[in-house]
Amino acid sequence: MRPADLPAVEILGLRKPHGxxxxxxxxxxxxxxxxxxxxxxxxxxxxxxxxLWNGLVSAARARRHMLILxxxxxxRRTVGQIAHISDSVLFKIRSGQRKxxxxxxxKAILNVSRYAIHGSSLVNAKKSWQKxxxxxxxxxxxxxxxxxxxxxxxxxxxxxxRITAFNARKIEEIWKRFQ
Numbered sequence: 001m002r003p004a005d006l007p008a009v010e011i012l013g014l015r016k017p018h019g020x021x022x023x024x025x026x027x028x029x030x031x032x033x034x035x036x037x038x039x040x041x042x043x044x045x046x047x048x049x050x051x052l053w054n055g056l057v058s059a060a061r062a063r064r065h066m067l068i069l070x071x072x073x074x075x076r077r078t079v080g081q082i083a084h085i086s087d088s089v090l091f092k093i094r095s096g097q098r099k100x101x102x103x104x105x106x107k108a109i110l111n112v113s114r115y116a117i118h119g120s121s122l123v124n125a126k127k128s129w130q131k132x133x134x135x136x137x138x139x140x141x142x143x144x145x146x147x148x149x150x151x152x153x154x155x156x157x158x159x160x161x162r163i164t165a166f167n168a169r170k171i172e173e174i175w176k177r178f179q
Contacts, residue, residue, distance in 0.1 A: 056100040062109040066094045072114035073123040083108035119166035128168045131175040148174050
């Protein structure tokens with residue numbers, strides 16, 4: 001779909017000098033306009049053969065991958081930081097507002113693994129609580145575990161279902177130290 005305020009290619013091309021692809025697209029078939037079009041198509045074909053084709057593809061695969069990552073604790077902002085894609089574009093892909101995306105955008109999103117968890121990402125707390133319960137059974141108090149984690153207060157304030165990846169790593173380190 002062409003935006004309503006964008007003039008037709010025939011009008012845009014007439015403003016361009018000979019020897020540009022846009023001028024060729026307006027219908028000019030002079031030698032230098034044909035050469036410009038030929039150069040463009042050659043470069044496009046070369047990039048396609050190198051795996052750098054960047055045409056439009058369905059956003060469905062990227063959307064599914066982002067949902068899988070989200071369930072694994074890798075959020076949209078983390079995907080954006082790793083794939084170098086703006087948060088607004090990722091939001092539109094994930095929400096289904098964007099039906100098509102560029103092939104290289106899809107490739108960048110699909111290259112983000114579920115192991116790309118940042119410290120503030122929420123992860124399942126089950127294994128961390130198993131380690132905390134083991135520490136408690138070994139005689140450590142909740143206050144001692146909280147202090148070892150670097151908490152300022154002696155209260156071990158962790159939710160039962162999901163905790164930050166940062167806290168999960170701290171618990172893992174403490175558990176390994178005393179195992």
